[in-house]
Amino acid sequence: xxxxxxxxxxxxxxxxxxxxxxxxxxxxxxxxxxxxxxxxxxxxxxxxxxxxxxxxxxxxxxxxxxxxxxxxxxxxxxxxxxxxxxxxx
Amino acid sequence: xxxxxxxxxxxxxxxxxxxxxxxxxxxxxxxxxxxxxxxxxxxxxxxxxxxxxxxxxxxxxxxxxxxxxxxxxxxxxxxxxxxxxxxxxxxxxxxxxxxxxxxxxxxxxxxxxxxxxxxxxxxxxxxxxxxxxxxxxxxxxxxxxxxxxxxxxxxxxxxxxxxxxxxxxxxxxxxxxxxxxxxxxxxxxxxx
Numbered sequence: 001x002x003x004x005x006x007x008x009x010x011x012x013x014x015x016x017x018x019x020x021x022x023x024x025x026x027x028x029x030x031x032x033x034x035x036x037x038x039x040x041x042x043x044x045x046x047x048x049x050x051x052x053x054x055x056x057x058x059x060x061x062x063x064x065x066x067x068x069x070x071x072x073x074x075x076x077x078x079x080x081x082x083x084x085x086x087x088x089x
Numbered sequence: 090x091x092x093x094x095x096x097x098x099x100x101x102x103x104x105x106x107x108x109x110x111x112x113x114x115x116x117x118x119x120x121x122x123x124x125x126x127x128x129x130x131x132x133x134x135x136x137x138x139x140x141x142x143x144x145x146x147x148x149x150x151x152x153x154x155x156x157x158x159x160x161x162x163x164x165x166x167x168x169x170x171x172x173x174x175x176x177x178x179x180x181x182x183x184x185x186x187x188x189x190x191x192x193x194x195x196x197x198x199x200x201x202x203x204x205x206x207x208x209x210x211x212x213x214x215x216x217x218x219x220x221x222x223x224x225x226x227x228x229x230x231x232x233x234x235x236x237x238x239x240x241x242x243x244x245x246x247x248x249x250x251x252x253x254x255x256x257x258x259x260x261x262x263x264x265x266x267x268x269x270x271x272x273x274x275x276x277x278x279x280x281x
Contacts, residue, residue: 004153006209006225009142009216011149039213044232046157054159056232058240073157075221075229076209080246 001065003032005041005074012073020067033062033072041074142216150224157228165269172227173266174234184262185230187223190253191245199263201256205245 003015016032018025037043037060044056045065056073059065065072155163158172166172172185176193181202184192190204209229210219221229233241250256 006150006153006211006221006229007215008211008218008220008222009146011146011222011225012153042233044236046232054157054162055235056157058233058236073153073228073232075225075232076211078207078209078229078233078241078244080206080208080244 001029001069001072003029003036003072003074005036006076015074030062033065036074037061040077042077044073044075045069046071046073143222146222147224150222150228154224154228154231158231161273162231164273165266166224166227169262169265169269171262172231174231176234177238183234184259184266185227185234186254187226188220190248191230191234191241192250192254192259194259194263199260199267201250201259204248204250204252204254205242206248206253207241207245 001020002017004012005015007013015036016029018029020026020029033043043059043065045059046054047057047066047069048054057066059072154166158166162172162174170186174183174185175196176182180195180197181193182196183205184194186192188208190206192204193202194200195202207230209221209226211221212219220226230241250259
């Protein structure tokens with residue numbers, strides 16, 4: 001499993017990577033996961049539905065992450081946007 | 090009398106500092122420049138003056154978006170520059186633009202319903218900006234909408250159509266989308 005974070009000016013960065021079956025690596029993943037949530041990030045797991053369509057699932061704790069998930073993507077939490085000078089939200 | 094003179098003096102010093110700062114930084118050797126940059130609360134030029142950085146970030150973001158969304162959605166973003174994401178109710182769908190409000194519309198009639206102004210600011214500003222690359226912004230909106238539409242809509246500022254995204258542009262994009270979907274359907278029929 002890989003924990004990724006979307007970063008301005010960079011794209012995604014790998015925060016942690018490991019095998020959840022390995023207790024030591026799982027502990028490192030859990031620690032990195034909690035640190036991101038504590039920093040106010042949202043976490044999503046890309047999934048594939050039964051009909052083959054892709055979607056995402058928001059998770060609020062490491063226990064909610066499906067054990068077979070390959071990636072968890074962290075991104076800044078949504079906020080009501082304000083208009084910038086160029087009109088962008 | 091003293092107060093206006095003091096205020097004018099402070100403004101003059103501030104203005105002179107603002108004018109002199111770029112030249113001062115440029116004239117300093119690297120280490121001193123970094124110290125000055127830190128002192129004035131700005132990132133060192135070495136970390137902000139990279140014209141390729143934003144482009145590399147966008148390329149990386151597009152790869153990630155492509156790996157997460159359906160093939161059709163990726164092709165839509167690549168060809169049209171936005172995504173159409175179905176809502177939980179079949180009477181509503183969303184146009185997802187990079188760094189623009191999410192626009193709700195009725196797929197059956199093409200009516201533009203609302204704008205949902207939402208942003209994903211990273212206040213840590215790791216590279217001097219709080220703004221995600223375009224494709225990452227679209228991915229964040231897509232993940233949030235497809236996972237928890239109500240939560241995103243609740244967090245967003247709702248406005249009537251046309252506040253930030255020109256309704257004529259949205260209508261044009263809906264026409265482009267319909268044309269694109271027809272061409273794609275025709276292509277897949279021909280391929281079959």
